[in-house]
Amino acid sequence: MPVPPTVRLANEIAAQFHHQSADRAAAAIAQHIRAFWEPRMREELLQHTTSTPEALDPLVVAAARLVS
Amino acid sequence: MTLLKEPDRGTPAQPGPAVVDVEVDGIPVTVPAGTSVMRAAALSGVDIPKLCATDSLEPFGSCRLCLVEIDGRRGTPASCTTPVAAGMKVRTQTPKLEKLRQGVMELYISDHPLDCLTCSANGDCELQDMAGEVGLRQVRYGYDGENHLGLEKDTSNPYFDFEPSKCISCSRCVRACGEIQGTFALTIEGRGFESKVSAGGQPFMQSECVSCGACVQACPTATLQEKSVVQLGMPSRTVLTTCAYCGVGCSFKAELRGDELVRMVPYKDGGANEGHSCVKGRFAFGYATHPDRVLSPMVREKITDPWREVSWEEAISHTAARMREIQAKHGQASIGGITSSRCTNEEVYVVQKMVRAAFGNNNVDTCARVCHSPTGYGLKQTFGESAGTQDFRSVAQADVIVVIGANPTDGHPVFASRMKKRLRQGAKLIVVDPRRIDLVRSPHIEAAHHLQLRPGTNVAVVNAFAHVVVTEGLVDRSFVDSRCEGYDEWAEFIARPENSPEVVEEVTGVPAAEIRAAARLYATAGNAAIYYGLGVTEHSQGSTMVMGMANLAMATGNVGRDGVGVNPLRGQNNVQGSCDMGSFPHELPGYRHVSDDAVRAVFETVWGRTIRPEPGLRIPNMFDAAIAGTFRGLFVQGEDIAQSDPNTAHVTAALEALDLVVVQDLFLNETAKFAHVFLPGTSFLEKDGTFTNAERRINRVRPVMAPKTGKHEWQIVCELAQALGYPMDYSHPREIMAEIAALTPTFAGVSFERLDQLGSIQWPCDDNAPTGTPTMHVETFTRGKGRFVPTSFVPTSERATRKFPLILTTGRILSQYNVGAQTRRTANVAWHPEDVLEIHPHDAEVRGIRDGDEVSLASRVGRTSLRAVLSDRMPVGVVYTTFHHPVTGANVVTTENSDWATNCPEYKVTAVQVSLRTTQREPAVVD
Numbered sequence: 001m002p003v004p005p006t007v008r009l010a011n012e013i014a015a016q017f018h019h020q021s022a023d024r025a026a027a028a029i030a031q032h033i034r035a036f037w038e039p040r041m042r043e044e045l046l047q048h049t050t051s052t053p054e055a056l057d058p059l060v061v062a063a064a065r066l067v068s
Numbered sequence: 069m070t071l072l073k074e075p076d077r078g079t080p081a082q083p084g085p086a087v088v089d090v091e092v093d094g095i096p097v098t099v100p101a102g103t104s105v106m107r108a109a110a111l112s113g114v115d116i117p118k119l120c121a122t123d124s125l126e127p128f129g130s131c132r133l134c135l136v137e138i139d140g141r142r143g144t145p146a147s148c149t150t151p152v153a154a155g156m157k158v159r160t161q162t163p164k165l166e167k168l169r170q171g172v173m174e175l176y177i178s179d180h181p182l183d184c185l186t187c188s189a190n191g192d193c194e195l196q197d198m199a200g201e202v203g204l205r206q207v208r209y210g211y212d213g214e215n216h217l218g219l220e221k222d223t224s225n226p227y228f229d230f231e232p233s234k235c236i237s238c239s240r241c242v243r244a245c246g247e248i249q250g251t252f253a254l255t256i257e258g259r260g261f262e263s264k265v266s267a268g269g270q271p272f273m274q275s276e277c278v279s280c281g282a283c284v285q286a287c288p289t290a291t292l293q294e295k296s297v298v299q300l301g302m303p304s305r306t307v308l309t310t311c312a313y314c315g316v317g318c319s320f321k322a323e324l325r326g327d328e329l330v331r332m333v334p335y336k337d338g339g340a341n342e343g344h345s346c347v348k349g350r351f352a353f354g355y356a357t358h359p360d361r362v363l364s365p366m367v368r369e370k371i372t373d374p375w376r377e378v379s380w381e382e383a384i385s386h387t388a389a390r391m392r393e394i395q396a397k398h399g400q401a402s403i404g405g406i407t408s409s410r411c412t413n414e415e416v417y418v419v420q421k422m423v424r425a426a427f428g429n430n431n432v433d434t435c436a437r438v439c440h441s442p443t444g445y446g447l448k449q450t451f452g453e454s455a456g457t458q459d460f461r462s463v464a465q466a467d468v469i470v471v472i473g474a475n476p477t478d479g480h481p482v483f484a485s486r487m488k489k490r491l492r493q494g495a496k497l498i499v500v501d502p503r504r505i506d507l508v509r510s511p512h513i514e515a516a517h518h519l520q521l522r523p524g525t526n527v528a529v530v531n532a533f534a535h536v537v538v539t540e541g542l543v544d545r546s547f548v549d550s551r552c553e554g555y556d557e558w559a560e561f562i563a564r565p566e567n568s569p570e571v572v573e574e575v576t577g578v579p580a581a582e583i584r585a586a587a588r589l590y591a592t593a594g595n596a597a598i599y600y601g602l603g604v605t606e607h608s609q610g611s612t613m614v615m616g617m618a619n620l621a622m623a624t625g626n627v628g629r630d631g632v633g634v635n636p637l638r639g640q641n642n643v644q645g646s647c648d649m650g651s652f653p654h655e656l657p658g659y660r661h662v663s664d665d666a667v668r669a670v671f672e673t674v675w676g677r678t679i680r681p682e683p684g685l686r687i688p689n690m691f692d693a694a695i696a697g698t699f700r701g702l703f704v705q706g707e708d709i710a711q712s713d714p715n716t717a718h719v720t721a722a723l724e725a726l727d728l729v730v731v732q733d734l735f736l737n738e739t740a741k742f743a744h745v746f747l748p749g750t751s752f753l754e755k756d757g758t759f760t761n762a763e764r765r766i767n768r769v770r771p772v773m774a775p776k777t778g779k780h781e782w783q784i785v786c787e788l789a790q791a792l793g794y795p796m797d798y799s800h801p802r803e804i805m806a807e808i809a810a811l812t813p814t815f816a817g818v819s820f821e822r823l824d825q826l827g828s829i830q831w832p833c834d835d836n837a838p839t840g841t842p843t844m845h846v847e848t849f850t851r852g853k854g855r856f857v858p859t860s861f862v863p864t865s866e867r868a869t870r871k872f873p874l875i876l877t878t879g880r881i882l883s884q885y886n887v888g889a890q891t892r893r894t895a896n897v898a899w900h901p902e903d904v905l906e907i908h909p910h911d912a913e914v915r916g917i918r919d920g921d922e923v924s925l926a927s928r929v930g931r932t933s934l935r936a937v938l939s940d941r942m943p944v945g946v947v948y949t950t951f952h953h954p955v956t957g958a959n960v961v962t963t964e965n966s967d968w969a970t971n972c973p974e975y976k977v978t979a980v981q982v983s984l985r986t987t988q989r990e991p992a993v994v995d
Contacts, residue, residue, distance in 0.1 A: 005692040005964075012968040016612065019561065019860040032969070035661065036654055038431075038685045040401070040698060 006045045007055050010064075014057035025059050030066035042067055072306035072321055074336045077110035078121040078134070079103075079148055090156040105158055106134055106147040116160050117169055117201050119176070119194060119288055120238040121148040124336070124343055125247055131238055132172050133198060136160050144168060169202040176236050178209035180289075181217055187234075188298040189290035195236060214261065224273035226895035227351040228284050228294050230265075235291040237263050241283035248286075248344055250488035252511040253277040265291070273898070278882060280481065281350035285333065285343070294331045294351075303330040310759050310767040311349035312410060312752030313885050315638025316340050316460070316482045317761025318349050319828070322753065322772045329353065329753065329772055339828045340460055340761055346481035347883055347899075348891060355893035356751035360735050363777050366746040371724070375746065380779060380787070387745050388791035390728045391427070394701045402699055403728070404431025404690055407651040408706030409439075409640035411749075411781060412757030412769055414804040416642070416649040417657065418785045418796065419705050423684075424650075425677040426794035430662055430684030431699075434651035435707040436643045437687045438714070441970035442605040443636040444647055444659070446614025450622070451844070452851025454647060454659045457633035458597070459763045459830060459842040463487050465631030467594035472500040472617070473526065473603020473976075477507055478882040480601075480637045480762075487599070488513055496593060498586045500529060501603060502877060503948055504941040517586040520943055523877045524977040525576040527609045527861040528567075529583065530616035532576075535567040536587035537623050544625030551854055552622050558856035562619075567861075575863065577943070591624045595631030602639060603879075606976045608864040611969035616859040627854065628845045638762035640886065641752075645760030648815075648831070649808070653684030658812035671811060677794065687713065688964075688971045691722035701728035703788075705781070706749055710738035711887045711954050714962035714973040715929055732781060735889055738954055747784055748777040756780065757801045758823065764830045764841070766815075768823050864977050866965050868945065872927060872979035874911060875946050878958060888952035903956040906939040906948040907982060915984060922985040925949070927978050930960035933985055947982060 013032055017025035033042060048056060049064040056064075082102040089098050090108050097112035104127055109116050120131035127148035135144040139157040144165060147158070159165075177199060184190055211217065219232040237256065242265060245254040253276035257266035267275035277283075284292040297303075303323035311318040311332075319338025323331050332353055334345035365383035366375040378386070391403055405423045407416045416434070423432035436444070444454035451457070463469065463486050476484035484507070491497050497515040499508050502523050508515045521529050537543055538559050548555050565571055569580035569587075576583075590596045598621060604613045617634050626632035638644055650657035656679070660667040668679045685693055687709070693699035695718075702723075713719045723729060723742035731743040740746055753772040760766045782801060789796040798804050802820040809815045817833035817840075830840040844850065868875055883899035885891045905923060917923055919938040924931055925947075934949065934956050942948050951958040965974035 005689075008964075009966075009968075009971070012608065012966075015862045016609075016860060016968050018862075019858060035663070036683055036686075036969070038401075038653070038689060039682050040685075040693065041689060 003055065004044070004048065006041050007048050007052070010045055010060040011057045014059040014063070017059060022059065022062065026062035026066060029059055029063035033063065033067050069306055071304055071323065072308070075110070077123045078106035078116070078118050079127045080123055080125075081107070088152050088154050090152045090154075090158065092158045093160055099152055103152050104148055105136060105138070105150045105152055105156070108152050109147060109158065109160055114160055116147050117198050118148065119198060119236060120240060122240060122286060125240060125243045125286065128239060128243065133169055133202070135165055135168055137162055137165060166203065170204055173199055173202050173204045174207050174209065177204065177207045179215045179217070180236065181233055187290050188293050191302050193290060194288035216264070219264070222271050224271035225277070225279060226295070226898050227279060227347075228281070228292055229298060230272055231291050231293070232264055234289045235265055236289060237265070238288060240286040240288060241265055241292055244282040244286035247489070248282045248485060249278065249280045250485050250492065250511070251276060251278050251280070254283060278481070279347035279351065281334070281345050281347070296331050300325055300328060300330045307770050307772045308335060308768070309752070309770045309772060310641070312641045312759070313348040313890075314480050315640060315643055315762035316480050317641055317759055317765060317767055318345055318482055319767060320345070320349060324772065327773060337827055339765055340763065340767070341482045344482050344485055347896065348885055349482075352891050352894040352896045353753065354895070355734070355890040356753045358893040360893060361776065362734070362736055362746060362748045365748060368744055371742050371744065380784070383745060383747060384784070384787050384791050387730055387788060390744070391701055391792060394727055395427075398698065398700050400427070401429045401431060401684070403427055403701035403703075404429065404433070404685055404699065405703035406687060406705060406707055406709065407432065407434040407646050407649070409435050409643040409646040410706045411642065411646070412755050412801070413642065413645040413649050413760060413766070413808065414757040414801040415705070415755070415781045415785070416646045416651055417804055417808055418782045418789075419703070420650045420657075421675065422785055422789040422792075422794070422796065424679050425675045426789040426792040426796070428677070428680070430653045430680050430682065431690065432651060432684060433653055433687045433690070434646045435640070435712070436647050436651065437971065438606075438712060438973050439602055439639045440605055440636055440643050440647070441652070441972045442610030442614050442967050444652070445611045445969045447618060447634065448659060449857055450615050450618035450855050451627070451849050453844060455644060455764050455844070456635040456762055457627060457844045458630075458635050459765070460486055462630045462633065462843065463597060464490050465595055466490060466495050466597040467631065468496045468498065468590055468596040470498045470500065470590060470596065470598045471507060472598060472600040474599060474601025474637050475501075475505045475507075475879055476599065476637060477505070477510070479639070479880055481882060483637065496589055498590065500526070502942060502946050503879070516589060517582055519578045519582060519586060522575070522577045523875045523946060524607060524864040524866070525572070526604060526607060526613045527616055527859055528572040528576050529578060530613060530620060531562060531567040531859060531861055532569040532572045532583045533587040533590065534562045534616070534620050534623060536569065536584050537591045537620065538563050540588070542588065542591035543623050547625030548623060551628075551849065552856060553853040554856040558619060558858050561858040572861070590620070595629075596624060596626045597632050597635065599635045599637055601637045603976055605967070605972055606974060608866070608965050608967060608974045608977075609862060610967035610972050612859045615857045618854075619856050619859065622854045622856065628843065628847070630843060633843070636762060641761070642759040644762060644764060645758070645766070648760060648812075653686055657808060658814050674807065674811060686971050688966060688973075691719060694722040694725045697725070700726055702726055703730045703732070704739055705732045708733070708737040708739050708887050708889060710742065711957075711959065712951070714959050714975060715964045716957060716960045717930060718964060732784065737889055749781050750775045750777060754780075757782075758805065760831070765828045766818060766823060766831060767828045768820070864965065864974060866963060866974060866977045866979055868979050872981050873945070874980050874982060876925070876927070876961065876978040876980040877946060877948050877976045878951055878962075879948060880950050880952065884950065884952035886952070887954065892952065900952065902935065903950045903953045903958060904935045904937045905982065906937050906941060908940055908942055908944045908946070909938045910944045911947070911982070912936060912938050915982060917982070917984050924983050924985050925961055925980055926983075927961035927963065927980045929963055932957045932960045936982070947980065
């Protein structure tokens with residue numbers, strides 16, 4: 001099963017912030033997604049946080065809450 | 069204008085104020101110390117006869133024609149090699165000098181064919197001019213004795229001839245090859261009467277010559293002459309314009325005879341190139357009139373249908389109707405556009421405006437997405453501006469030059485010549501590259517350090533550099549404390565053991581001692597400048613690496629003055645400009661985010677439309693959305709995404725899924741195979757507008773000929789916008805620039821009129837900097853304080869495996885340009901008829917591959933075939949190819965991986981297997 005692009009991209013963003021505390025990392029990821037992702041992509045990511053959260057880095061799940 | 073002949077003052081200008089007073093033939097003149105008598109005379113209005121002297125070269129003193137008399141001095145010194153002295157009184161015309169000069173000219177002419185009337189240089193020959201100037205009326209020596217008139221002509225080079233019988237052995241060509249180009253391919257072979265110019269004893273085409281044209285430019289006779297001049301005759305008028313190849317953005321004199329372009333000659337006053345050129349800009353312009361060009365608009369219902377030529381009116385109304393149909397069915401955000409870095413600022417601006425105002429969304433992106441988008445992100449985050457910090461001249465002040473992931477001698481050859489000149493003067497060189505590029509060791513240049521890192525480990529290396537700087541006390545605390553923020557957190561991060569050279573050695577493959585030595589050199593040598601290319605950006609951590617380099621420059625105080633900085637070497641002629649013009653889906657012109665209400669309000673007032681506050685789709689996102697079915701129509705301006713973008717299978721699937729693909733281009737490229745509408749575009753010789761090069765220099769692009777298609781590209785876009793119901797009307801591109809300037813603070817002072825006055829302008833250009841800004845961040849950073857950003861190294865997920873044990877990295881070569889659409893349609897193919905795979909002899913041997921064998925190159929996404937060339941330029945385990953030919957389809961094997969911040973593709977790291985082909989070559993296929 002191929003990984004959906006939004007999941008892959010979000011996990012790649014999250015990997016860049018692992019050196020930070022979880023709160024700061026989630027905020028930075030959310031800020032990045034807000035600034036650069038088109039609404040459809042954000043919507044799709046939010047759906048993945050509920051439908052397939054296990055596919056997502058926990059930091060992405062935390063960030064998604066801030067995006068929404 | 070009529071043919072522009074630039075003044076030649078014989079020897080180069082000297083730096084410094086004019087402080088030395090001299091008198092030339094009774095005319096007083098004040099010049100800088102060190103100025104030659106010849107130049108001082110020229111500045112006073114007195115031209116001294118000369119042959120071996122020209123002001124692009126250091127004085128040589130061989131022709132003995134420029135002799136002068138100086139009061140109080142004995143003899144008749146050569147004015148080119150004699151520096152001025154205070155109070156000097158020079159006489160340039162005396163009976164004695166007249167006699168001497170006539171004698172010298174007699175000797176030259178006695179061994180020169182007197183075929184002036186039929187010579188290709190007739191009217192543009194300095195020997196001819198000087199014969200007239202010195203009053204030569206007779207030649208007492210005939211052709212009976214030994215002479216050089218029978219020497220054979222070398223016509224091997226596709227662009228110029230070498231006719232040694234016309235050579236006067238002035239050495240200008242030899243010196244130009246060395247001093248200006250830095251290749252040293254030419255020499256004077258033999259001594260005395262046997263002396264002759266030689267390309268290493270071989271025909272030019274087989275020699276080390278890189279066909280930059282510097283020797284042709286320097287030659288005072290017809291000895292080195294453009295073939296086009298031989299065929300067409302001397303040009304009679306000049307149009308000043310800008311090259312449309314790489315991001316150096318060289319200024320050229322397009323020289324025409326009537327309406328026919330005869331030659332392109334580099335312009336001495338061009339800020340980027342100062343009279344130099346490369347084989348592409350100088351000679352490879354024939355594609356503009358190539359018969360492959362499509363000149364009429366075409367449409368078809370399905371991509372399997374044949375094309376049907378239509379009128380412009382039908383093409384535009386058909387396109388607009390189809391776009392509105394798609395939007396009505398699938399929503400306003402279901403269409404978008406891609407702008408081109410080969411087009412002018414004005415052409416790009418109108419496309420992004422059409423998308424935002426007429427399409428009503430922000431789905432606009434640019435081909436910079438796949439090259440330098442991480443530069444925009446990384447430099448904005450750290451310095452506050454998405455642009456390089458210096459002008460090209462700055463490199464002449466650098467004490468240490470760091471070249472990371474760039475191959476300037478091939479990709480940016482005219483800038484490379486500047487760089488090589490500085491390196492020959494003694495600046496130290498550090499090269500960070502998996503491949504041993506030519507700069508590592510070339511004539512009179514040897515890198516102090518070549519850090520041959522494993523592909524994909526840039527960030528680990530730059531972090532290790534910074535680790536050395538921080539832990540060994542090499543930080544410029546004064547600069548950091550006064551100019552930057554975030555240092556303490558960054559320093560704590562970077563000082564961690566995980567970033568030490570000793571720890572990263574295992575992953576990078578670079579010996580720790582080598583990194584330590586290079587880092588110390590960078591931090592302590594005075595002015596240290598970083599120059600980088602796509603080997604930095606086209607990685608999964610491209611943006612991180614850009615920030616890592618910015619951190620390093622700030623920590624060592626190497627920002628904000630001449631000779632330092634962080635400098636992207638941009639790939640295409642207008643990458644900087646296309647980004648400046650608001651081509652990114654999250655930014656309006658001037659790099660201002662679409663979510664900024666105040667900024668949007670400014671544009672909405674002028675454009676008369678509401679702009680969406682949310683970012684649009686980037687190119688890879690467009691492909692994903694196309695496959696998902698939510699994105700259905702795409703306008704592509706001058707980019708061949710089907711060939712240039714990674715993971716061809718994915719791109720192809722996306723293009724096939726679209727209901728409407730509109731391609732605006734010169735040729736029916738690979739993308740056009742998926743197009744429903746083809747709108748023929750214009751070459752740079754037809755364009756009227758501006759390009760912005762890698763040093764933020766805005767240059768005029770002036771039309772050499774009328775659009776062969778009948779319309780300028782900006783006009784077509786405006787008509788399409790109007791057909792979509794959005795009024796967009798300009799009578800001239802200067803009006804577009806006026807709108808750009810009115811809406812974009814960094815362009816506030818830019819206009820066509822100002823550009824015509826100043827020649828070029830480096831933005832920011834406003835009331836504070838009315839003539840532009842060569843060096844950025846001088847007193848403060850654009851964002852106020854420079855911001856340190858911790859840059860954690862995250863290895864790419866693309867790794868060598870048992871199935872794909874080699875790492876493929878890609879690049880380009882001197883004679884070809886990107887996907888080759890232009891250069892493949894010129895005689896440049898003589899140097900590069902096909903893409904080849906460079907493979908280390910060890911990797912080849914274990915696979916039974918010999919030099920020249922056909923091999924199969926396979927990755928997890930596709931495979932292709934090409935010819936192997938054994939080379940130890942790469943370390944064992946790394947292979948290399950170029951992507952200039954569609955038949956090879958190098959991007960069939962590159963993957964969907966991309967930079968985490970910008971989605972710039974990770975072209976530089978692909979796990980592959982190479983195997984010997986035993987059957988005929990097959991086309992590239994996707995798995």
